[in-house]
Amino acid sequence: MRLACQARALGNVKLYIPPESLSATQRLALEGEAVATAFDPSVRIYDIDIPPPGLADLRDDASRIIDVLTERGEPRPNVDLPALAELPGRLRSQRWSGRVIVSRHEENCPRLLGVLPTGAIPFGLAVDLGTTKIAAYLARLDTGQVVAQAGTMNPQTAFGEDVLSRISKANESSSSAESLREVVLRSIEGLADELCRKAACERRAIVEAVLVGNTAMHHLFLGLPVRQLGEAPYVAAVSDPLELAAATVGLELLAGARFYLPPIIAGFVGADHVAMLLAAGVPASSDTILALDIGTNTEISLIHGGELWSCSTASGPAFEGAHIRQGMRAAPGAIEHVRYLEGAFSVQTVGGEAPIGICGSGILDAISEARKAGLIDHRGALARGHPLVSHTDWGPTCVLVGGDDSESGKDVVFTRSDVNEIQLAKGAIRAGIEVLLGAAGIEASAIDDVVVAGAFGTYLDLDSAVSIGMLPPLPRSRYRQVGNGAGHGAIQLLVSRGQRLAAHKLAREVRYVELTVHPDFPEIFMQSMTL
Amino acid sequence: MRLACQARALGNVKLYIPPESLSATQRLALEGEAVATAFDPSVRIYDIDIPPPGLADLRDDASRIIDVLTERGEPRPNVDLPALAELPGRLRSQRWSGRVIVSRHEENCPRLLGVLPTGAIPFGLAVDLGTTKIAAYLARLDTGQVVAQAGTMNPQTAFGEDVLSRISKANESSSSAESLREVVLRSIEGLADELCRKAACERRAIVEAVLVGNTAMHHLFLGLPVRQLGEAPYVAAVSDPLELAAATVGLELLAGARFYLPPIIAGFVGADHVAMLLAAGVPASSDTILALDIGTNTEISLIHGGELWSCSTASGPAFEGAHIRQGMRAAPGAIEHVRYLEGAFSVQTVGGEAPIGICGSGILDAISEARKAGLIDHRGALARGHPLVSHTDWGPTCVLVGGDDSESGKDVVFTRSDVNEIQLAKGAIRAGIEVLLGAAGIEASAIDDVVVAGAFGTYLDLDSAVSIGMLPPLPRSRYRQVGNGAGHGAIQLLVSRGQRLAAHKLAREVRYVELTVHPDFPEIFMQSMTL
Numbered sequence A, B: 001m002r003l004a005c006q007a008r009a010l011g012n013v014k015l016y017i018p019p020e021s022l023s024a025t026q027r028l029a030l031e032g033e034a035v036a037t038a039f040d041p042s043v044r045i046y047d048i049d050i051p052p053p054g055l056a057d058l059r060d061d062a063s064r065i066i067d068v069l070t071e072r073g074e075p076r077p078n079v080d081l082p083a084l085a086e087l088p089g090r091l092r093s094q095r096w097s098g099r100v101i102v103s104r105h106e107e108n109c110p111r112l113l114g115v116l117p118t119g120a121i122p123f124g125l126a127v128d129l130g131t132t133k134i135a136a137y138l139a140r141l142d143t144g145q146v147v148a149q150a151g152t153m154n155p156q157t158a159f160g161e162d163v164l165s166r167i168s169k170a171n172e173s174s175s176s177a178e179s180l181r182e183v184v185l186r187s188i189e190g191l192a193d194e195l196c197r198k199a200a201c202e203r204r205a206i207v208e209a210v211l212v213g214n215t216a217m218h219h220l221f222l223g224l225p226v227r228q229l230g231e232a233p234y235v236a237a238v239s240d241p242l243e244l245a246a247a248t249v250g251l252e253l254l255a256g257a258r259f260y261l262p263p264i265i266a267g268f269v270g271a272d273h274v275a276m277l278l279a280a281g282v283p284a285s286s287d288t289i290l291a292l293d294i295g296t297n298t299e300i301s302l303i304h305g306g307e308l309w310s311c312s313t314a315s316g317p318a319f320e321g322a323h324i325r326q327g328m329r330a331a332p333g334a335i336e337h338v339r340y341l342e343g344a345f346s347v348q349t350v351g352g353e354a355p356i357g358i359c360g361s362g363i364l365d366a367i368s369e370a371r372k373a374g375l376i377d378h379r380g381a382l383a384r385g386h387p388l389v390s391h392t393d394w395g396p397t398c399v400l401v402g403g404d405d406s407e408s409g410k411d412v413v414f415t416r417s418d419v420n421e422i423q424l425a426k427g428a429i430r431a432g433i434e435v436l437l438g439a440a441g442i443e444a445s446a447i448d449d450v451v452v453a454g455a456f457g458t459y460l461d462l463d464s465a466v467s468i469g470m471l472p473p474l475p476r477s478r479y480r481q482v483g484n485g486a487g488h489g490a491i492q493l494l495v496s497r498g499q500r501l502a503a504h505k506l507a508r509e510v511r512y513v514e515l516t517v518h519p520d521f522p523e524i525f526m527q528s529m530t531l
Helices: A061-071 A081-093 A155-159 A163-172 A174-199 A215-222 A271-279 A360-372 A416-440 A455-459 A462-467 A485-495 A497-509 A521-528 B061-071 B081-093 B155-159 B163-172 B174-199 B215-222 B271-279 B360-372 B416-440 B455-459 B462-467 B485-495 B497-509 B521-528
Strands: A006-010 A013-017 A043-049 A097-103 A111-116 A123-129 A133-140 A146-153 A206-213 A242-245 A258-261 A289-293 A297-304 A307-314 A334-341 A344-349 A389-392 A395-401 A412-415 A449-453 A479-483 B006-010 B013-017 B043-049 B097-103 B111-116 B123-129 B133-140 B146-153 B206-213 B242-245 B258-261 B289-293 B297-304 B307-314 B334-341 B344-349 B389-392 B395-401 B412-415 B449-453 B479-483
Touching (some): A043 A061, A061 A081, A061 A097, A081 B215, A111 A206, A123 A174, A123 A215, A123 A271, A123 A485, A133 A174, A133 A485, A155 A163, A155 A174, A163 A174, A163 A215, A174 A206, A174 A215, A206 A215, A206 A271, A215 B081, A271 A449, A271 A485, A271 A497, A289 A416, A289 A485, A307 A416, A307 A497, A334 A360, A334 A395, A360 A412, A360 A416, A360 A455, A360 A462, A395 A416, A412 A416, A449 A455, A455 A479, A479 A485, A485 A497, B043 B061, B061 B081, B061 B097, B081 B111, B097 B206, B111 B206, B123 B174, B123 B215, B123 B485, B133 B485, B163 B174, B174 B206, B174 B215, B206 B215, B206 B485, B215 B271, B271 B289, B271 B297, B271 B485, B271 B497, B289 B416, B289 B485, B307 B497, B334 B395, B344 B360, B344 B395, B360 B416, B360 B455, B416 B521, B449 B455, B449 B485, B455 B479, B479 B485, B485 B497
Parallel strands (some): A123 A206, A206 A258, A289 A449, B123 B206, B206 B258, B289 B449, B449 B479
Antiparallel strands (some): A006 A013, A097 A111, A123 A133, A242 A258, A289 A297, A297 A307, A389 A395, B006 B013, B043 B097, B097 B111, B123 B133, B297 B307, B395 B412
């Protein structure tokens, strides 16, 4: 049974909602947009009465349920140990009736996950495990409706801000690796609790979970070794999709709950990118699509003529405000937009607060505007003698906001070094795009659709990004900013077996391009750093 | 590939050895005998070289192995998480070559268990988890040869001697249940270590394990609830065969090792009985066979005309020396055989030591001889006035060994109460046999073959057992004492997929007869207590 689903425009935000769930009170807006998917979950729900045992009927508990299902013509399910351990108590406390939950992730090998009380709603949990943030969504698996969302910082940040420092940490000892695993597990359980409070359900009503993340997050979460991910040639332990018992990964949901992780493309192109491509509608489209997930590593895919090329490029943490002299995250007081008019900068801050520092979209704007105004040349050098430029202890420096208007009373500035950080970052991204275009043998003008995903990608000013040469010069109408594409993709993988198959196909067919050994990359990278 | 196997007579002991393993030094005698089985293990061994990763070959580690297998035309195996977690380290430390172990337990769904060093022998562990004793065997899975055996007491005995007291203990709290599970797990790991020392191998060379036990032992070992096993109508949580990751049950072998448990027949007819029936050759025979596993509970099966009936009967602990005034286990000094000649008892003790007490086979002999000599009547009353019979604080008492000959200097005796215990025990067994004969509609004389298994069954004097009416009066040649049939069956299940299929078929087709609700049982039981 496949139900048509809809995506509805609501201001700038599109809702991802299957048609059953359009009641006004239950609508839930997700940031950004995703292509709607068919509701075809892997779990099946059976409301059954189970004959209780008696001296004339001595079958075991599991057989009682299985026999009812097979008598209805359903295939015989397997039952895992954690689900078995719950059955005797549940069947007796529920007086031999309830909702039997079966997973049909593998069509030929169904699994009995457990028995919920009569009328109880089975839920699914979708997790986007980012290097910096964790986003989680709760969806009804009887309707596909997303009923709650929650987010938190990735607590592994305490062990290292970026992926490589966490890999180093995990390599120190097995207990370090276990700590990294443990803190994320506890965070996800915390998010699950928060979602369950919002939806007024118990955690054991969650019968299935999906997790997407980059390859390092995926491996650390599963307790897989990451040493080989941190050393050339950076290979994964496994890239196939995994469908496991949730108990195996240590997540306490329904005892027999299942846990799905989509396939990985390569050491630095993870399942989160696969999920984003799904959410962006790549598998169903025949257009030429460029899809980017911008972050500390930027994953880039190019889809053309039914083929798919992907690469990963080290864009660094500048877009998250790191390595920028007065950089900061997009918190209140962060300069997020900059315009240069009539010889002066005007800025917009998060929350309209007095300026404290500059976040990623702000520094991008500032450099774009400064370049257009001639304060920066094509090599990134600041124009000596301009009233806003001076030489300070930080080297050549340009004032964005004078001390009179700032929160601290001191100037908010950017430096030549900051410009260089952005040149490196945008150069890496643009070079990745150019290498993929070369692999496909097309010009940028052939791209029908540019999908920009990720937190930074949602808030960056596309005109600025094009102006500084980070993104190719294409009509603005060809660009789409899709927000948390990985999170949307995770939800789709939770409610649609078709999307799982699409993910498996996509991962099998992708051609991964390793930039570090690409003969033209250094030259293209150098050119791409020009402003 | 099926290899013919042989069973060789060596004195009273038959060897269970596949033909490859007949080198004199490696022969291993198992107590008792078993029907030989074909060597067709579920694990497959592939000696392969694996292409290492490089900048031109960025496949993940798992795919490197899987691709080599599929290129050889083998089906694509799945890999569980614990096996995945080991792969990156192993492949690198073994310099990209080794013996890949794949389980083909499910023909259509092979599993990659791990990679052993080149030339390493993969071993299998067979465990017979008895209520009182645990026996373990180590077999080579490249040849089928049994290379070591070991045994220990079941440490759960500290929590209760019999099955019901352990069920009560487990019901107290989840931590009690976990303690029961934990002590057995540690014992089995200790036995595995002992076997590995004997075979000079590492524990991670064990790639598969099989465990047989009665239903309560099976459930407690797996952490399944047993409350419903201790209350009428005594149903199992699950009776299907289970094939699990060894890591799931907490057993540290090869990280990806598998763990197989054969099917259960009923709450009180467990997988150990199924294993015994396999070892006794029941599935392959067209004879009418009566098979008994005598213990605190005695499981009885009758095979006739291609049909199989089974029951369980509460024979009590008297045969293990419990509930007998001067009863003891078959330890040195235990009277194990008794003859009455010319007005006096003569006894034989374990180890030829001075008599301390009486073990199960001894009390059976004593009562049989005393009955024949007229010291006991058909109701079990002791003959007043006989020189060996007196009335003591223990009631009517018969002296077996005078104080002059005993270890303690005091008489070794049996009492009227002891006789009653044996009457209850043997009555329960005989009544079970009679009910099954009734179900099959045959007389005892139609039985071609009586298989008596279990520790007590191995040492009991068959003539005495027949004489007191515990077993039907058949020619001695129709009886076989097969020793630890359950252990032998466990080994067969380890090395033969055919025996697994036979076990599954047997468990599906068996007709379980519940004696407690059988209308004729009370009457038959009363009659069967007669001596």
